[in-house]
Amino acid sequence: MLLRTNETIENKTLKNFLTSHQYLIHDLQIDPTGTILVSSSSDNCLKFYSNKDSTWKETFTLELEENTNIWKLAWSPSTFGSVIAGVTFQNEVVIISQTFENGKLQWKQQTTVCSLPDSIQKISFSPDELGLVLGVADSSGILHIYHAEDPSQPDTWQKHSEIIVANTCLRAFDWGLQPNYPVMIITAAINRSVKIWKFCEEGLKWESVFNLGIELEVYDIVWSNFVGRDFHLIAISTEEALEIWKIEKLKNNSYQNIEKERIAYFTQINDSIWKLGWNETGNVLASTSNKGIVKLWKSNLLGNWSCISTITGNDDDDDDELELEIEN
């Protein structure tokens, strides 16, 4: 894939490295320290890469158990060492982590957290304030939350809690955190409800605190890191547009009358954004759409958001259509 960008300031570098996956890469994720990369594919393997001199080099291949083709990955917070959750095509969530064997740390497939009847839409680890906790959203509209009792040995997982969001598919969710407040979750179901929930220690329950009032179908939601600002930033991609919401930070332990404002709205014409991602400091948003266009969004000093960069694939590629070989 050849990339082009449209930036006027030509001070970027583009490197390409090959993986030895035999099939298309389904997902890749970097650990929170930025030193280990993992990729998954349908070749029943996870490949690990380490970062040396700003270049990724493949260091290890983990062959998974049979029928464990992972299409989605998530890393735990670095507090718990290297723990990865993966979603298989059989709607299972598996845990891969490092164990100490023969005098060194080795990657190993540890256990299956859950096996759900409905297809899994998204997984994500919570901030470490809650412990080693994993959220799993499925198409029945439930957000299942699991936790590992012993974070040093993540081979035993139990159901922590769950949120019954809707009767329809729960497309997306994300965790939100403000220091000295309970962990929050924002969920987006196909029935057009976008809600924020807070965690109640008593009864291990989640309570809906407010609704964003979005009337469109949502494809993805991401909550930026709260770095001491006076507000939270949430980016939402809907069937029509990319929206960025500003929500005032919580004060005096009150969840009432929280001010919220949509500060950016970008219409998507004949295209839809299926994935969003904030950078580490929450000031640049990346999006990718069905047309294969990656865009970066940032606000200027006046607070106006705009697209600062567009990355597209090579249009000269003859292989617009892929011939598929599917093994049933």
Next chain:
Amino acid sequence: MISNSIPKQLRLSVTESINFNWEQSGGLLLFSTQRPILEKTKRLSIKNSSINQLKWNSLILSSTRKFYSQSHGIFLSLQKLSAKLKLEKKQKQSTILNLQLNLNLNERLNKFQSDLVLISRQYRAVLTEYLVSLSQKSKTDPNLVDEANLIGLAVMLWHLCEIIFIDQTVYVTAREPLSNWYLYHFSMNNNSLRQNIFQTNNSRNDKKNKKIQKQNKLMKKQNLNKIDLIQVLQSALVGDFEQVFFFIEQELSEIKKSPNMNKSLIRIIKFIRSELSSCPRDFEISNLSGSVDKLKKWQRECQQKIERLPEFNISYDNSISLLIKNWKELLLIFAGDFDVIRQYSQNWIEFLIANVLWVNPSLTIKELPLLVEQCRKEFINTEDTPTNEIIMMILKNSPIKVIRMIETLIASPWLSAHLIDLLYHSKIIDSQKITYNGLDLREHYLIEFCQRLINCNDMFITTSSYLKQCKTVGRSYIELFLKREKIDSDNYAKKLINICTKNDLYKSAARIKNTRAIQLLQTNNNVQALIWLISIDPIRRKNVLINRTVDKILKNANDLSDLEILVNSISSVINEKNSSYQSDLFNYLSKYSKITHLFEKGQLQKGAKIIVNLIETRTLPKQFWLTILNDIAKLISLQDEIIFDKHGTFVIMNFLEQITTFKHQSETLLSIHNSQIQKIRFLLVKNLGKSLIY
């Protein structure tokens, strides 16, 4: 989203999309994917399993790190100076009648101003050093050329900012500093910067240049082929006398070498050279009006010389006529003739410099903005380069606009951050009045720079030092960046904890200790892990994890020495940190260790008392009941003397009754056999008898 039941070999049009992931360094990893995601999609070509790494401004060399470290040192010294002055001002306010203090404060303020100038020059020096290093390396590595150009630009802009914003006390007039600045950065030899500033779309100048070039061609035919008279005029325009003399000497030597040596030409050129030498170039600050008068006098003389020059006479040799004509133009420039200066200026910056040198030599820096406007108007049809626009903003004394333009047009976070910090401490800007997403502007730029800095290896401590200066959100960013630090040794963990402690980040400190403990647990270093867990503040301690760890240790402990190591390690942590760790288990372990030592010394009765105390206070953990009972049995059976007195014996007998009664209720107690209990009961009875008699 996922489908497993698509028929074989069906030619589908599946959307090929790009998926991405952010790197911590701010780069992007991009790879080809498909929508919907299908299992077992074989890649069609190698490219489909490749990953693209896109990075912005990723240049980090060893010289870059050195540059960052040096500038960090200067940054810190500026913060200290500023803090010291603030303190002294506060003291002044509290003792307003103290005249002596006031006088000292005024001196102090003046000293601070000169310190600021010094700091600015130090920044410029490190920038220059970095530039030299990059320029050398770029000769073998073309990838470094852009970065070298960027740093060259930064040096130039910083120098100008120093003149206009910081160095106000030294330079009363703009003449000397501006011309020095221009000559230093835009001399004929500094090609890249010249190209930057001269990339103008200037149709008016094109026509004029064509005329001049035609004249040049003519001169070349007339044997004045080495000297580019236009360049001489343009050099004179900006006061580059070195270049002017260079050209003259070059021409003289060429003419002398030529077979048809034109003696008249030589005489005229020598005459021009001696006249140029008499131009007063240096302005004395102590005698400014004298210097201005001197220059004006010389300019009047130039004017007189112009009037005395013969008209273009057809009887003269063409080359001589042309030389005289150009000498006249030169004199007009020196005399401050607006039209001639305008004619030979290639852009408004040259025009401005020439104006300051020859038309308005006594112009102050404060009066510059008006002149800048006028000069810019003369070149209204030209399109400015981004660099020129920034230069204009600096000269017009608009520091905020300068910073914003540096951000958008040059994208050098280092420059924006350090410049705005210097301007803030110089009171040139009040960054708190302008906010960006709730942050004052200075903090915003410092943070943008820190986001770049943190991506260098091992620069966390430097980054946190910068962030400490951001009072609003600095701490939050330190916390955020701490989460991404790879803690792979005890030493590094301690370093980070030190930073946390200095910044009151107790939660982050606890997290680091927890992280280190979990890492150690994963590699079976259980005792070390326990020490880390215990060192966490009690309110943040996870006791479940601690107890689990102790269990692990005890399971793996081979003998008492392992337990002693554990007890000693925990004790040392508690003593060192003045921390508290209360648990029955630790209490037992430390007492058991004491008991063993007493027994070794032969102080059996003392040891026995501690055992009795443990049982009586009910602080003996269940998993050690059997151990203690065995020890009691050994003591009684092997020693003839009485170890346990009657009180102690009764306590132990009660204890034994408890075990017997509740044995079936506890898995731990089930391991104690009835026969063992019987044996110990018998021994206790014997002991009781002895203790009652004796």
